[in-house]
Amino acid sequence: MKISIRRSRRAAIAVALGSVLALTATACGDDGSGAGGDKGDAGSGKGKIVFWDNNGGVRTDIWKEIIADFQKANPDIKVEYVGIASTEYQSKVDTAIQGGGLPDVGGVGAAMLAGFSAQKALEPLDDRLAQSSLSGKLNKNMVDSLKAAGGGDGTLYSIPTSANNGVLYYRTDLFKKAGLDEPTTWDKFYEAASKLTNSKKNEFGYTIRGGAGSIAQALDAAYGQSGITSFWNGDKTTLNDPKNVAALEKYAALYKKDTPAADLNNDFTKMVAQWDSGTIGMLNHNLGSYQDHVKALGAGKFRGIPQPIGPAGKRVQVSNPVDGLGVFKSSKNKDAAWKFIEFATSHAENSKFNKAAGQVPSNNDAAKDSWIAQAEPTKLAAAALTDGSTSIVQLPYYLPDWNTISKADNEPNFQKVLLGDMSAKDFLDTMAEQLNKAQAEWKEQNG
Numbered sequence: 001m002k003i004s005i006r007r008s009r010r011a012a013i014a015v016a017l018g019s020v021l022a023l024t025a026t027a028c029g030d031d032g033s034g035a036g037g038d039k040g041d042a043g044s045g046k047g048k049i050v051f052w053d054n055n056g057g058v059r060t061d062i063w064k065e066i067i068a069d070f071q072k073a074n075p076d077i078k079v080e081y082v083g084i085a086s087t088e089y090q091s092k093v094d095t096a097i098q099g100g101g102l103p104d105v106g107g108v109g110a111a112m113l114a115g116f117s118a119q120k121a122l123e124p125l126d127d128r129l130a131q132s133s134l135s136g137k138l139n140k141n142m143v144d145s146l147k148a149a150g151g152g153d154g155t156l157y158s159i160p161t162s163a164n165n166g167v168l169y170y171r172t173d174l175f176k177k178a179g180l181d182e183p184t185t186w187d188k189f190y191e192a193a194s195k196l197t198n199s200k201k202n203e204f205g206y207t208i209r210g211g212a213g214s215i216a217q218a219l220d221a222a223y224g225q226s227g228i229t230s231f232w233n234g235d236k237t238t239l240n241d242p243k244n245v246a247a248l249e250k251y252a253a254l255y256k257k258d259t260p261a262a263d264l265n266n267d268f269t270k271m272v273a274q275w276d277s278g279t280i281g282m283l284n285h286n287l288g289s290y291q292d293h294v295k296a297l298g299a300g301k302f303r304g305i306p307q308p309i310g311p312a313g314k315r316v317q318v319s320n321p322v323d324g325l326g327v328f329k330s331s332k333n334k335d336a337a338w339k340f341i342e343f344a345t346s347h348a349e350n351s352k353f354n355k356a357a358g359q360v361p362s363n364n365d366a367a368k369d370s371w372i373a374q375a376e377p378t379k380l381a382a383a384a385l386t387d388g389s390t391s392i393v394q395l396p397y398y399l400p401d402w403n404t405i406s407k408a409d410n411e412p413n414f415q416k417v418l419l420g421d422m423s424a425k426d427f428l429d430t431m432a433e434q435l436n437k438a439q440a441e442w443k444e445q446n447g
Helices: 005-027 060-073 086-099 110-118 126-130 140-149 172-178 186-195 214-226 242-252 261-265 268-276 287-297 334-344 347-357 376-384 402-406 411-419 424-446
Strands: 047-053 077-083 105-107 159-163 166-171 204-207 280-286 302-305 315-318 322-327 390-393
Touching: 047 060, 047 086, 047 334, 060 077, 060 334, 060 347, 077 334, 086 110, 105 334, 110 140, 110 322, 110 402, 140 159, 140 322, 159 347, 166 172, 166 287, 166 376, 172 186, 172 302, 186 204, 186 280, 204 268, 214 242, 214 280, 214 315, 214 411, 242 411, 242 424, 261 268, 261 411, 268 280, 268 287, 280 287, 287 302, 287 347, 287 376, 302 376, 322 334, 334 347, 402 424, 411 424
Parallel strands: 047 077, 047 105, 204 280, 315 390
Antiparallel strands: 105 322, 159 322, 166 280, 166 302
16 A cells, blocks of 8 residues: 555654653753744853753763763753664654754754754754864765755754764674685675574574664665665666665575574664674674674674675665754754754764764764774774775665655565565565655755
């Protein structure tokens, strides 16, 4: 059954309403943040602001350190921290835009940026950045990515904090024991997935992401194998190109053959914890889980390398969204909210954050710090993006409905593909139809 994209978005917001009201009722600032249409106020630059972390739990400790540093440097400002799981963040913000209770400042990554800006919930930050000590200090590619993701008008609604590139982690000890080569190509990847699997001993070659956040990983595998380097061919997506269909069929066939059955419902936290248990050969995730693997396995038992090279001898990856911080337009204390963003993305604090997260810093000075060279996956990922070996398929984050299409609308369908209840072709055709419609609507609205 075809479902209207707009209707599905409204439905998602309505479903989230009940669960978020209790949070938003108590999470607004002293001056009372409102709904998305509220223009807010610059405020006094003092008092209380509320910060919503878009990766609560995973990044809570490091954000609390940064907040403590900020409050020490700015004793007239108090920051109330609210940690929200990444899987719940978009729906909570969407609901608060409609019903009130938005924070002053919050995490606003590229993948959700267009949806928020389309609802006019975010404050433009171009002028503030131009007059700030941050001017000229931030990675230009990250800034440009967030401008492009903001809806097409080139406005900057989010200040970048980091880039979080995709990585193939593999167990060096298990590979050595099995006499396997490093999985630098897709052929070697599939060979290792098969050879390292002994289901009777609960040993598997790979863990596949079947729960929340599964679509980006699936697209990485499809485009990585097909070698297609553009998401669009004219006004139609290449998503359901026959080469991508064949690639996804091969990738999805790993489920339950060379992966644990539990993968069907695993989001990234469960997937990472499962890999860290020590009986699985390979894991696709991003730089953010590097420190988790070091703690669980020890630095000598694994490596994190760029995605495998495809049949044409070229590495193709889908774009990994840049993360950032935005000021919500309804804030009554925008000056204080901006001070917090400015502080959090300064050299010392941005370096501290990304060292903890294992990601590429947005602050150019922070990116030169010594820890980068010591964190091998971060070093290799940064090199792969600059040495000409990698082509990036830019995902359409600028589409207001991208996040809904790539999550709520199609994650259940990908689970059907893994279970054999839906073909890879039907899955990609369904998603392609939604994206082509969203692209046509976007072009009509933006000339």
